[in-house]
Amino acid sequence: MTQNPAAMPDASGFFGPYGGQLVPPHLKQAMDDIAAAYAEIAKRQDFQDELAQLFADYVGRPSPIFHARRLSAQLGGAQIHLKREDLNHTGAHKINHCLGEALLARFMGKKKVIAETGAGQHGVALATACALVGIPCEIHMGQVDIEKEHPNVTKMRILGCKLVPVTRGAATLKEAVDSAFEEYLTNPTDYIYAIGSVVGPHPFPMMVRDFQSIIGREAREQFQAKYGRLPDHVAACVGGGSNAMGMFTAFLGDESVRLVGVEPSGEGTDRPGRHAATLTMGKPGEIHGMKCYVLENADGTPAAVHSIASGLDYPGVGPQHSYLKDLGRVQYEIASDKECLDAFMTLSRVEGIIPALESAHAVAWAMRVAPTLPGDRHILVNLSGRGDKDADYVAKVLGI
Incomplete structure (x- = not known):
């Protein structure tokens, strides 16, 4: 059942x-x-x-929802909104x-x-x-x-x-x-x-x-209060999957809302060991005390993984994500290291928001999809963290 x-x-x-x-x-x-x-x-x-x-006096909740107007206008198509978990005390969800x-x-x-x-x-x-x-x-x-x-x-x-x-x-x-x-x-x-x-x-x-579900509860209420409706798409990056489950949980019963988890395809899903797209390329297995989708070697051991985002390079994934994939309730997409870096720099220079490399995967998906959708559609991205920790690394990689 x-x-x-x-x-x-x-x-x-x-x-x-x-x-x-x-x-x-x-x-x-x-x-x-x-x-x-x-x-x-x-x-x-x-x-x-x-x-x-x-949550209120120490973390600074509720975190706001920001309409990325300049980014949306530059891309054309759907409107992109950001749930600003990057503004929390300590810089992330x-x-x-x-x-x-x-x-x-x-x-x-x-x-x-x-x-x-x-x-x-x-x-x-x-x-x-x-x-x-x-x-x-x-x-x-x-x-x-x-x-x-x-x-x-x-x-x-x-x-x-x-x-x-x-x-x-x-x-x-x-x-x-x-x-x-x-x-x-x-x-x-x-x-x-x-x-x-x-x-x-x-x-x-x-x-x-349960502790992370505050993200989605706030976002659902905030979006309805601002726009009198729910978003058409809700997106979040997925490594283990905590920020995504925190955002998705409040929307699971809303059939009109398309939920999208974005995994790291790293240097390409055709390159074993150089990506961490567990739900996209893995299969049901066992790791760290749970059954879930796993990226495995031929002998059944966890495979080597890679992502430019250190928080996403994990060969397993949350069991609830695994089940939501099988049910088809959440669609799991991928974004590459290159797309992630592009989203990181674009959001920084167009909206003045430096995202975590993890979060930039979800931004990259939104940037890819927004131009294909009508202008009255709304994409809500969980911006799970800020990029202070990544700034020096990105500057070195890009020669800034």
């Missing part, structure tokens, strides 16, 4: 055939404890009130779930919060949230990403977290996840692994989605 997309997951953490808890028995108990604690705290009014207060996870860790009496980070936005946001609630924080980050995302590395150290460089394998996001998970396994009783996306074993895909 097909699940209602708006009422997922089931009691076992499955979104259709995807998700679950593919973990050792001793770790299953730890996951169940987190699920029980989350179920309890989510019902408490004092928790909801504290989170709402922090990540702070939304990091505050929730830090409050949960405090509620559970945990002694350390562990996490991975790719582009560093999750690391900065979690280090920020842990400083706020007074819990030690340890972030694992691939050495390649440490060198690429130096501004975020500096911020994490200033915020007081312990930064663990990961040099194995490709030394990027997947290896950072592996390393952080291994450290968590040394003491799951006292530690909590604050997963940075809608991935991993249950309850994390559900929990991170």
